[in-house]
Amino acid sequence: NAGVTQTPKFQVLKTGQSMTLQCAQDMNHNSMYWYRQDPGMGLRLIYYSASEGTTDKGEVPNGYNVSRLNKREFSLRLESAAPSQTSVYFCASSANHRVDQPQHFGDGTRLSIL
Amino acid sequence: LAKTTQPISMDSYEGQEVNITCSHNNIATNDYITWYQQFPSQGPRFIIQGYKTKVTNEVASLFIPADRKSSTLSLPRVSLSDTAVYYCLVGVSDMRFGAGTRLTVKP
Numbered sequence: 724n725a726g727v728t729q730t731p732k733f734q735v736l737k738t739g740q741s742m743t744l745q746c747a748q749d750m751n752h753n754s755m756y757w758y759r760q761d762p763g764m765g766l767r768l769i770y771y772s773a774s775e776g777t778t779d780k781g782e783v784p785n786g787y788n789v790s791r792l793n794k795r796e797f798s799l800r801l802e803s804a805a806p807s808q809t810s811v812y813f814c815a816s817s818a819n820h821r822v823d824q825p826q827h828f829g830d831g832t833r834l835s836i837l
Numbered sequence: 838l839a840k841t842t843q844p845i846s847m848d849s850y851e852g853q854e855v856n857i858t859c860s861h862n863n864i865a866t867n868d869y870i871t872w873y874q875q876f877p878s879q880g881p882r883f884i885i886q887g888y889k890t891k892v893t894n895e896v897a898s899l900f901i902p903a904d905r906k907s908s909t910l911s912l913p914r915v916s917l918s919d920t921a922v923y924y925c926l927v928g929v930s931d932m933r934f935g936a937g938t939r940l941t942v943k944p
Contacts, residue, residue, distance in 0.1 A: 765934045813880045822927070828881055
């Protein structure tokens with residue numbers, strides 16, 4: 724099983740450009756998440772989708788939008804990229820939106836904004 | 838929301854037992870305690886979870902005292918490959934990973 728698949732794995736953008744990060748899971752999970760991780764830091768939750776058709780803000784939502792396209796796919800969009808958004812982005816999914824439901828993570832997207 | 842406090846870093850040597858403690862003084866009755874492990878350049882992976890007393894699996898043990906205000910992740914006989922960041926999460930729906938504990942295992 725692929726688990727959680729993120730595309731692309733690497734991307735370089737110029738300030739002001741837009742981009743959509745893609746995430747898909749094949750575990751029939753209800754909940755999906757987007758995190759960012761800056762160098763030497765822990766993960767910070769950007770947005771999450773507790774179930775298909777719903778999205779909610781996390782700790783650091785400013786500058787991002789998300790779309791839960793269907794049960795499998797959850798995308799993250801940067802409308803006007805800024806250097807402060809240089810980070811590694813992780814997508815995750817879990818059976819339900821509960822801490823006691825383990826999250827499964829993708830391999831990350833390494834995004835640099837010049 | 839239960840806030841967690843962990844040591845920023847720990848060093849150990851191969852073959853030793855490592856105990857990482859997480860403090861969560863404001864834990865609520867329904868909160869679970871979950872630990873994740875993150876290797877460099879990878880996403881975190883779930884390693885163990887508990888509600889009270891002791892939980893053990895093939896990777897680690899989790900000790901939770903009766904008052905549940907702290908928990909201890911125990912890694913038996915660590916190897917170099919256990920070098921990673923370990924995160925403690927507490928709650929029902931609060932997915933805050935915090936900075937975690939950076940464990941370095943030395944030869």
